[in-house]
Structure formats: structure tokens, C-alpha cells
Amino acid sequence: QVQLVESGGGLVQAGGSLRLSCAASGRTFSMATMGWFRQAPGKEREFVAAIRSSVNTDYADSVKGRFTISRDNAKNTVYLQMDSLKPEDTAVYYCAATRILSTAQTMNPLAYGYWGRGTQVTVAS
Numbered sequence: 412q413v414q415l416v417e418s419g420g421g422l423v424q425a426g427g428s429l430r431l432s433c434a435a436s437g438r439t440f441s442m443a444t445m446g447w448f449r450q451a452p453g454k455e456r457e458f459v460a461a462i463r464s465s466v467n468t469d470y471a472d473s474v475k476g477r478f479t480i481s482r483d484n485a486k487n488t489v490y491l492q493m494d495s496l497k498p499e500d501t502a503v504y505y506c507a508a509t510r511i512l513s514t515a516q517t518m519n520p521l522a523y524g525y526w527g528r529g530t531q532v533t534v535a536s
Contacts, residue, residue, distance in 0.1 A: 413437040413525040415506045420530030423496055427534070431491040433506030433527060442508040442525070444517045445482060445489040449502035449532075456505070458518045460491060469514055474500075496534045503529040 419431040433445070446461040460480040461469045468480050479492040489506060507523035516522045 413439055413442060413508050415508060415525055415527035417504065417506045417527045417530040420504060420532045422533045422535060425496060425498055425534055425536050427496050428492070428494045429496065429532060431493065431504055431506075431530060431532075433489040433491075435487045435489070435506075435508065439487050439508070441510055443512045444509050444522075445480075446507045446509070446517060446523060447480060447489075447491045448505045448507060448520055448523075449500075450505070450529075451502040454502075456520050458520070459504070461514075461517045462489065463512060469518065471518075493532070496532075498534045498536045501532060501534050503531050505529045 414436045416434045423429055444461050444463050447459040448456050449459050450456040458471050462480045462482050477495045482489045506527040508525040509523045511522045
């Protein structure tokens with residue numbers, strides 16, 4: 412089992428920054444890919460970013476150049492640095508983990524077996 416706990420969400424003005432953290436515990440050594448997803452009211456959960464190693468990351472086109480995903484294996488923590496935030500980034504952000512390595516598959520939330528409870532990010536215009 413793997414437990415994931417997100418933190419760092421909040422209210423920020425457009426153009427501001429936030430850093431989300433995802434603390435993992437349990438059998439984390441078996442998790443090949445860590446991902447961030449988000450879900451806005453009335454919308455489906457969507458892919459934001461994924462990381463396998465420091466040089467193996469993926470981003471949704473909507474956040475590319477503004478968000479940065481990273482991981483600290485010693486702390487079992489994954490981060491999502493969000494800069495130049497826009498009102499359309501407002502959503503609940505979820506951390507997820509999977510044993511799957513495939514880039515194509517890990518952009519799909521169905522590939523992830525472990526999820527955190529989410530943290531709210533609100534960007535005011």
C-alpha cells in the first residue's frame with residue numbers, strides 16, 4: 412500500500428506562485444511514476460505533470476513552461492512548483508502514484524492506483 416498526502420494549496424492572485432507537496436509513505440519504492448492531476452468543478456480530472464526521474468518528466472501543454480515537477484527520493488516527496496498562475500488553474504490538485512512507466516499511459520488517470528485526497532488551489536483574477 413502507498414499513502415499520499417498533498418499540501419501547499421491556497422488562494423493566490425493571478426501571476427503568483429504556489430508550491431504543492433506530496434508526501435508518500437508505504438511501499439513507495441515500487442512506484443515508478445508520480446503524477447499530478449487536477450479537477451475543476453464540473454470538469455473531468457485532467458493530467459498536469461508526471462515524473463519518473465529528474466530527466467524524465469511530462470507536462471500538459473496548458474502548464475508547460477509555468478509548472479515544474481520534481482521529486483526528493485530521500486524525503487519520499489514530490490513537488491509541483493506553479494508559477495505565473497492563471498484563474499483557469501483553479502482546481503483541486505491530486506497527487507497519484509503508479510508502477511507504470513509508459514509516458515502515454517501515465518497521462519491517463521486510470522493508470523494510477525494510488526491517490527491523495529487533494530488540495531484546493533484558487534487563483535483570483
